[in-house]
Amino acid sequence: MSFTTTLPSSNSKLFKNATPMSKKHKFKPQFGRNENDRKSSGSGPSHSPAKRPMPPPQAHSTPPRKKARLSNGVASAIQEQRRELPIARGREALIREISANEVTVLIGETGSGKTTQVPQYLLEGGLAQAGMIGITQPRKVAATSLAARVSLEQGTPLGGCVGYAVRFDERAGPETRVKYLTDGMLTRELLGDPLLSRYSVIVVDEAHERTLRTDLLLANLKRILRERNGNGKQKGSPLKVVVMSATMDAEKFSRFFNDAKILYVKGRQHPVKIYHTSQNQTDYVDSAMRTFFQIHVDQPPGDVLIFLPGQEDIESLQKSLEMFSRQLPIDFPTVLIVPMFAALQASQQQDVFKPTPKGSRKCILATNIAETSITIPGVRYVIDTGKSKEKRYLAGPTGSGFDTLLTRDITKSSAMQRAGRAGREGPGFCYRLYTEDAFKQMAAAPEPEILRCSLAQAILQLMCVGQDIQELELMDSPDDDAIISALKNLFIIGAIDDKRRLTPLGLVLASFPLEPAHARAVVASKDLGCTSEILDIVSVLASSSKLFLDVSDKRSEIADGRRKLVHPSGDHLTLLNTVRGYSAVGITDASASAQEGAGKAGRNARREWARQHFVNERTLREAANIRDQLRVSCERAGIDWRVSCGDAEEPVLLALSHGLAQNAALITPDGTYKQTAGQQIVKIHPSSTMADKKVPAIIFDELNAALITPDGTYKQTAGQQIVKIHPSSTMADKKVPAIIFDELVYTNQIYARGVSSIQKSFLASLGAFNTRKA
DNA sequence: TGGGGATTT
Known part of the structure; x- marks a missing residue:
C-alpha cells in the first residue's frame, strides 16, 4: 500500500500473531471467522464462550419511570430472559446455601446476572420477611439503573417492592423489600441504626473494588453479625451477608468472615482473544497508534477502545491519529476519533x-x-x-500530607476488566501493549482505598459512633502513621483534643457531608458573617468534577472567556464569582418570565453562560444540590446560611483559612512558597498543668512537639514542604506574602491547587487552641 | 506551566 511509508510499516507490527490479514481491505462483516479465536484463550486469560449472546442489563438503559402495565407478552419475555441467565440454573442452590449460611461469598463473572437475580431469588425464597434486602453499589448510576431493571422484572413500580437510595435521590417506600443503595448511603444509615435492624440481608456488590466505604461497611457487618446473630445475646432478628465480587480475592473475603462458603457462578461474556507484545514497549502512545492502524487496516469492522492514563496522552494520541488518518487511501473507512475522560464537557x-x-x-x-x-x-x-494514573495520599508527619498522581502499571483485575470491554456484544479482541510476563508480574488487585487516602473524615465519623479505627476489625488496617497524621489534622482544626477525644466542635463538623476542613470553614463562617459565601465555595470544592475544564489547544480562548470571573485574591473567590454569575443568569430569566417556558429558557441561558465562560455546568448543578443539602445541615447546627458579607473578601478568606490551617504557605526570598504546617503557633490549654509555664520544648500527647519562641509562644517543630502554585491556578506566577490552598498534588513536582492569597496575619490567629471554642 | 475515577443523614 502506498501509505506504508508514512503509516507504521508492516515490519514493525507489534502483533505478528494476530488474526490473518486480508490482502484486500474490504470491511465485510466477518464476525467470528476464525473459529480458533473463539475457543482458544491465546496466551492470556479468556472469557468463557457464550452459548446464547445476550448482554446483561446495561447501566445506561433508560429506567421506566412509571408502573408499566406490561402486556402479557412483554412480561413473559422478561421472565424468559431471567430464566436464560447463566445464574438461573443455580437458583435453588443459591437460595439453599444463602439460607443455610450466615455469610456467603459469591464470585460471579461479568454477565452472570448475579446483581439483578440474587436479590430476587432471596425475595422469592422468603428471606425478606423480617427485613429488607439491601444491595450496595459503589456508584450511583449502578444503584438507580439496577433498581429500575429489577422492578421491571418484578412487575412492580420503581419505589414499590423494589427501590433505591442514593445521595439526592431516593425511591423507596414502606412496601420496599429490595433496596439498591450506594455503599456510602448504607454507611450513613449505620450512624442512626448501628445494627441495620431494618435489613434481613445485606448484599455487598463489587466488593473487590475495596472502596473506603465498602471496607468500613464490611467491618461493621462483621460486628453486626456478632451482635445480631451471636450466641445467647441476640439483638433483633438475624442478619445474612452476601459478599459479591469479581474473580479476585474470594478467599480473602471468605477468611475475613470466618471461612465463609464460596459459591461460583459462570458468566456470559463473549470470548475475547488476547494478544500480548513479545517485547516491552517504551512508548505506549506510539505503540497504541501503530496497533490501531494495524487493526484498522487488517481487521473487520468494529470500534476500537484505547485505554490511556490521562488527558495529556489522550490529546497527544488524538493528534497523531488524526494526522495519519488523513493519509489513508480514500476508499478506507473514515476514522472517527472520540476522546473520553471525566473532565470533558458533557456534550462531548x-x-x-x-x-x-x-x-x-x-x-x-x-x-x-x-x-x-x-x-x-x-x-x-x-x-x-x-x-493508569493513580492518586495516593501520603500522610505527612504534621497532619498535612499530600497526594501523588502518578502513572503506574495497572493490576491483573484491571487488565481483565479492560479486555472484557471488547466482549460486550460479540467476540472481541484485546491487544495488550505489554508482555505476558509483565501481565504475570502485575499485582492481583488495586490496593484498598483505605490504605491510599486521607483518613481524617473516616476517623471523625467513626468517633461519632464511638468506634476507634485502630480497634475496628478491618480487612486491611491503615498504618499508624496515616492514622496519627489524620488525628493531627483533626486536632489542628479543633475536632479532637490533645487526648484524642472528640470535641463538641468535632461533633458539629461530622454532621456535615463534607471533609472536616471544609466543614470547619462553614462553622467559622458563622461568626465571620459569610456563611452564604462559604457554602457557595465549599459546595463546588465538594463536587466530584472540576469546575474549570481546559482543553490544551484553546488556552487563550478559555482565558478570555473567564477573564471577568477571575478574582485578584485567587481561586476561591474566583469560584464564588462563577457560582454567583451562573445563579444570576437563572434568577434573571425566571423572574423575567415566570410563566410557561421560563424554566426551559432559564436552563438554556445558563447552559449558554457556562459555555461562554468555559465552565463545567455539571459541576455547578451538582454543587447546587450539595449546597441545598448543606443548608439543611447548617439549620440543624444552628447556622444561618442566609448571612452574607456582600462583597467583602476578608471574612471569606479568613473562614477558609480556619479550615485550611494546615494548608498554608509563606513566600521565601527566592520566590518559592514554603508550607507553614509544622510551624503553627500553639498555646498550652488552660486545663494543662503546663499552662503558663515557660519551658524550652513541649510534647503534647504524641500529637506534636513544639519549641518556645522569643515571645513566649510555642511553635511546632515538624517539617515544611516547598510547594509550587499549580499552573492552572489564577495565582500561578504571582508573588504574595502568604497563601492557603485546597490540596497538594505531586505529579512532577509538588503543586498547590486551589490557591488564594491571604494576609499573613491570619495565620497567627489560627493556632490549634484558638479555634476550639465550641 | 498542567488536571485517573468514584462517593456522603
Missing part, C-alpha cells in the same frame, strides 16, 4: 454513545472511566496500554 462525552456512521470506524481514547463507570456500545477491539 455524549459522542461516544452515538452510533458509528456506516463506512467509518470509531476509535475511543479513554481513561479508566471506560473501565467501570461507563459502557460504550459497539466496541470490538480493545488496546490496553497497561497504564
Whole structure:
C-alpha cells in the first residue's frame, strides 16, 4: 500500500500473531471467522464462550419511570430472559446455601446476572420477611439503573417492592423489600441504626473494588453479625451477608468472615482473544497508534477502545491519529476519533454513545472511566496500554500530607476488566501493549482505598459512633502513621483534643457531608458573617468534577472567556464569582418570565453562560444540590446560611483559612512558597498543668512537639514542604506574602491547587487552641 | 506551566 511509508510499516507490527490479514481491505462483516479465536484463550486469560449472546442489563438503559402495565407478552419475555441467565440454573442452590449460611461469598463473572437475580431469588425464597434486602453499589448510576431493571422484572413500580437510595435521590417506600443503595448511603444509615435492624440481608456488590466505604461497611457487618446473630445475646432478628465480587480475592473475603462458603457462578461474556507484545514497549502512545492502524487496516469492522492514563496522552494520541488518518487511501473507512475522560464537557462525552456512521470506524481514547463507570456500545477491539494514573495520599508527619498522581502499571483485575470491554456484544479482541510476563508480574488487585487516602473524615465519623479505627476489625488496617497524621489534622482544626477525644466542635463538623476542613470553614463562617459565601465555595470544592475544564489547544480562548470571573485574591473567590454569575443568569430569566417556558429558557441561558465562560455546568448543578443539602445541615447546627458579607473578601478568606490551617504557605526570598504546617503557633490549654509555664520544648500527647519562641509562644517543630502554585491556578506566577490552598498534588513536582492569597496575619490567629471554642 | 475515577443523614 502506498501509505506504508508514512503509516507504521508492516515490519514493525507489534502483533505478528494476530488474526490473518486480508490482502484486500474490504470491511465485510466477518464476525467470528476464525473459529480458533473463539475457543482458544491465546496466551492470556479468556472469557468463557457464550452459548446464547445476550448482554446483561446495561447501566445506561433508560429506567421506566412509571408502573408499566406490561402486556402479557412483554412480561413473559422478561421472565424468559431471567430464566436464560447463566445464574438461573443455580437458583435453588443459591437460595439453599444463602439460607443455610450466615455469610456467603459469591464470585460471579461479568454477565452472570448475579446483581439483578440474587436479590430476587432471596425475595422469592422468603428471606425478606423480617427485613429488607439491601444491595450496595459503589456508584450511583449502578444503584438507580439496577433498581429500575429489577422492578421491571418484578412487575412492580420503581419505589414499590423494589427501590433505591442514593445521595439526592431516593425511591423507596414502606412496601420496599429490595433496596439498591450506594455503599456510602448504607454507611450513613449505620450512624442512626448501628445494627441495620431494618435489613434481613445485606448484599455487598463489587466488593473487590475495596472502596473506603465498602471496607468500613464490611467491618461493621462483621460486628453486626456478632451482635445480631451471636450466641445467647441476640439483638433483633438475624442478619445474612452476601459478599459479591469479581474473580479476585474470594478467599480473602471468605477468611475475613470466618471461612465463609464460596459459591461460583459462570458468566456470559463473549470470548475475547488476547494478544500480548513479545517485547516491552517504551512508548505506549506510539505503540497504541501503530496497533490501531494495524487493526484498522487488517481487521473487520468494529470500534476500537484505547485505554490511556490521562488527558495529556489522550490529546497527544488524538493528534497523531488524526494526522495519519488523513493519509489513508480514500476508499478506507473514515476514522472517527472520540476522546473520553471525566473532565470533558458533557456534550462531548455524549459522542461516544452515538452510533458509528456506516463506512467509518470509531476509535475511543479513554481513561479508566471506560473501565467501570461507563459502557460504550459497539466496541470490538480493545488496546490496553497497561497504564493508569493513580492518586495516593501520603500522610505527612504534621497532619498535612499530600497526594501523588502518578502513572503506574495497572493490576491483573484491571487488565481483565479492560479486555472484557471488547466482549460486550460479540467476540472481541484485546491487544495488550505489554508482555505476558509483565501481565504475570502485575499485582492481583488495586490496593484498598483505605490504605491510599486521607483518613481524617473516616476517623471523625467513626468517633461519632464511638468506634476507634485502630480497634475496628478491618480487612486491611491503615498504618499508624496515616492514622496519627489524620488525628493531627483533626486536632489542628479543633475536632479532637490533645487526648484524642472528640470535641463538641468535632461533633458539629461530622454532621456535615463534607471533609472536616471544609466543614470547619462553614462553622467559622458563622461568626465571620459569610456563611452564604462559604457554602457557595465549599459546595463546588465538594463536587466530584472540576469546575474549570481546559482543553490544551484553546488556552487563550478559555482565558478570555473567564477573564471577568477571575478574582485578584485567587481561586476561591474566583469560584464564588462563577457560582454567583451562573445563579444570576437563572434568577434573571425566571423572574423575567415566570410563566410557561421560563424554566426551559432559564436552563438554556445558563447552559449558554457556562459555555461562554468555559465552565463545567455539571459541576455547578451538582454543587447546587450539595449546597441545598448543606443548608439543611447548617439549620440543624444552628447556622444561618442566609448571612452574607456582600462583597467583602476578608471574612471569606479568613473562614477558609480556619479550615485550611494546615494548608498554608509563606513566600521565601527566592520566590518559592514554603508550607507553614509544622510551624503553627500553639498555646498550652488552660486545663494543662503546663499552662503558663515557660519551658524550652513541649510534647503534647504524641500529637506534636513544639519549641518556645522569643515571645513566649510555642511553635511546632515538624517539617515544611516547598510547594509550587499549580499552573492552572489564577495565582500561578504571582508573588504574595502568604497563601492557603485546597490540596497538594505531586505529579512532577509538588503543586498547590486551589490557591488564594491571604494576609499573613491570619495565620497567627489560627493556632490549634484558638479555634476550639465550641 | 498542567488536571485517573468514584462517593456522603
